[in-house]
Amino acid sequence: MQRCLSLLVDLYELTMAECYFRYKKDTQASFDLFVRELPQNRSYLIAAGLEDILNYIRSLSFSNEDIAYLEELKIFSSDFLEFLSTLKFSGDIWAMPEGEGFFPNEPVIRVTAPIIQAQLIESFLLNTINLQTMIASKASRVVQAAGGKAVYDFALRRTHGQDAGIKVARSSYMVGFAGTSNVLAGKIFKIPIAGTMAHSFVMSFKNELDSFLAYSRTFPGKTILLVDTYDVKKAIQNAIQVGLKLKEKGFRLLGIRLDSGDIVSLSKLARKMLNRAGLGYVEIFASGNLDEFRIKDILKSGGCCDSFGVGTHMGSSIDAPALDAIYKLCEVSDENGEFLPTMKLSKGKVTYPGRKQVFRIEDKRGKYIRDVLALEKEKIDDRPLLLKVVDKGKQVYELPSLEEIRKYVLRGLMKFPGPLKEVSAKYRYPVLISPGLKKLIQKLSRRLSRGQC
Amino acid sequence: MQRCLSLLVDLYELTMAECYFRYKKDTQASFDLFVRELPQNRSYLIAAGLEDILNYIRSLSFSNEDIAYLEELKIFSSDFLEFLSTLKFSGDIWAMPEGEGFFPNEPVIRVTAPIIQAQLIESFLLNTINLQTMIASKASRVVQAAGGKAVYDFALRRTHGQDAGIKVARSSYMVGFAGTSNVLAGKIFKIPIAGTMAHSFVMSFKNELDSFLAYSRTFPGKTILLVDTYDVKKAIQNAIQVGLKLKEKGFRLLGIRLDSGDIVSLSKLARKMLNRAGLGYVEIFASGNLDEFRIKDILKSGGCCDSFGVGTHMGSSIDAPALDAIYKLCEVSDENGEFLPTMKLSKGKVTYPGRKQVFRIEDKRGKYIRDVLALEKEKIDDRPLLLKVVDKGKQVYELPSLEEIRKYVLRGLMKFPGPLKEVSAKYRYPVLISPGLKKLIQKLSRRLSRGQC
Known part of the structure; x- marks a missing residue:
């Protein structure tokens, strides 16, 4: 993953950089990365991504090949490109640790550096x-809804590309998923991997029972049988046959999988049939x-599911597929090197000025x-959420596992109010503005509306 | 991008593979990759991704490190892992070329290979x-709505990760976007890159005019000024000042950018003010x-926009953020090596049997x-959409630029009926089932419902 990503920028970052190079080379600035509003169906967000950011910051530099490409564009001056070719990050970064719950307008990351x-x-x-x-925020809701039942990431085929597939596995495991179907993510992050069988597997045999037998003989201690390729009830009967055969040989059939139909009634039927056959452990x-x-509906309606595979909806955050974090x-x-707070006044896009901290x-x-x-x-005597992670370009934060x-x-999440974690997402956790910040906002608004431009 | 991706699989592909290795080593199979239904707000789809797939097929192989990881899992037998360590793709692949318009149930890719x-x-x-x-499908709608005006991909910050950022730039350019803000994608795919300036740039100067002047002096022939950081009308006046100064020096101000507010009325105002100042070309x-x-609304309401930057909505396909293509x-x-057509009967998930072709x-x-x-x-005497791209493991298709x-x-797209390209997406292009395919479906349905399982 970590090929050189220094050119993974919007062009305007580079053109503005040349402008700063000419007019504001010594100017320092602070930026906040935050979310303005909660996405649909969310009452909290879980910070994730810091590990990749610190790796990026450490390796930030423009290679000769990068510079050659920029030169070809005939946009930039040669003295700027020379400057760029030796550039390293030398600023400070404060960040919420990965896994921290947070809310709108709270900086997740704050950068102070040469502009x-x-x-x-x-x-x-x-x-x-x-x-x-x-x-992470979407997946956390799934974990909460499953209330202790295991949930697995099955999203790889529907994530937005390879990088997303790998990051979805990590982000969902981070918030409590039990594992992933993604083998590469399992390898990279040491996440438990899981899987069953596909409909095509069942279909490739002469009949369903043959396919179940073949699988159970290959993986006698690790078999989960997919029971909805043809007729579910007949398939459960076939699974019971296989389960009993395994039992005779001292193995346990791990499970059956329902992938379509009315999960509530089918799971109740399956539970009854399995129990009656002495396969209560399946x-x-x-x-x-x-x-x-x-998942909440299934469990509320008494569905007899022990675990869930969740794919598309989680892996594309389907009900809110863009977060709108901004910087x-x-x-x-x-000119004297003194920091002046600044804010934006345009309609519906106001920002909070000054170097800020979030206290919980x-x-x-x-x-x-x-x-x-x-x-x-x-001076606020509570836990600050932003930690210093980079000091003058040097990482000073040890990444947790x-x-x-x-x-x-x-x-x-246990420490937050109960309603925050409900699927309905109606609860709003209070985020107050401190007296000092309030005063600064008022002062600046007056000054700006008097006409800075 | 092309590190070894052979482990980027769902675990069940590998467990099924071991099962096949034991029971069906010589079995051949054909799979169709297709979409069952059009996503919301879509009346057509544009095939994209074949280039990456052919690169993947060519490089498919399990490294020693991959095999060592799989060994650690204690799921697989050593003879299967040995088999896997020398595996190469040796089958045939038929595919629609990238850029082909297609519809539900039409195979985009067909694979025939050892199962x-x-x-x-x-x-x-x-x-x-x-x-x-x-x-590609979402972006094509944007291009159609813009009706000849230039559209640029500004999605990088909201795409689902790095890989998606790069692929969004390529897929949107493929269907007619004019360029991207993503510099790395520009470098990799030789796509024109574009950009303006950020609000933070304007805010980092003492006043707006200073920021405009600094930018225009740095890039006199390539300046687009962002006019909504403070007051839009005052900003246009500032932009006019800068435009006139540039004119004196023999340069043209390229443009101004509106990023918020009522684009229709603001763009009309801007057009009028610019024209009055003799800057009709801005x-x-x-x-x-x-x-x-x-975009359609803006143009219909007479908005005076010459080009558009489109980010989040296109780059996350926000109204339909998962495609649900299936395989x-x-x-x-x-046993005799004879191919038998097969299909799936489970509710709402029926598939079409046999080796198929799509004729336009x-x-x-x-x-x-x-x-x-x-x-x-x-025998259908029209253009077949699926081309042979891999023959017995060897790529036989030359990738177009x-x-x-x-x-x-x-x-x-010019050749499709006009209504197909309307933003409303109500038109349904007819896709008929051939007599031969119909007959096969009937025969197989009868056989399957008589109880294959």
């Missing part, structure tokens, strides 16, 4: 946070266009009750 | 076709959550009037 550098990394930061946070696995809404200037240095307020029992968006220097992040997500 | 191989490539084929065809560029519907067995060989029927003026889905061996595909798409 050329801070601007150049925008496209990559947004692309990375937008995908991984979108998926699990029922459901799949087929599942999402958090359908906005919040302060910029003047707990009650006495350790439950989260609200967040406060404040200026960094304000994926397993550690996974535990952090699940522990963190 | 192990045909099954193993499923995940990659689906992942690739799903993304690129989804984007183009008006619109962006900000645009899609085919908004289904349509025939399988018996033209009228006397060369306009397309319908397609016919037929058995390959049926992206520019050639782009011309092919635009020429092809």
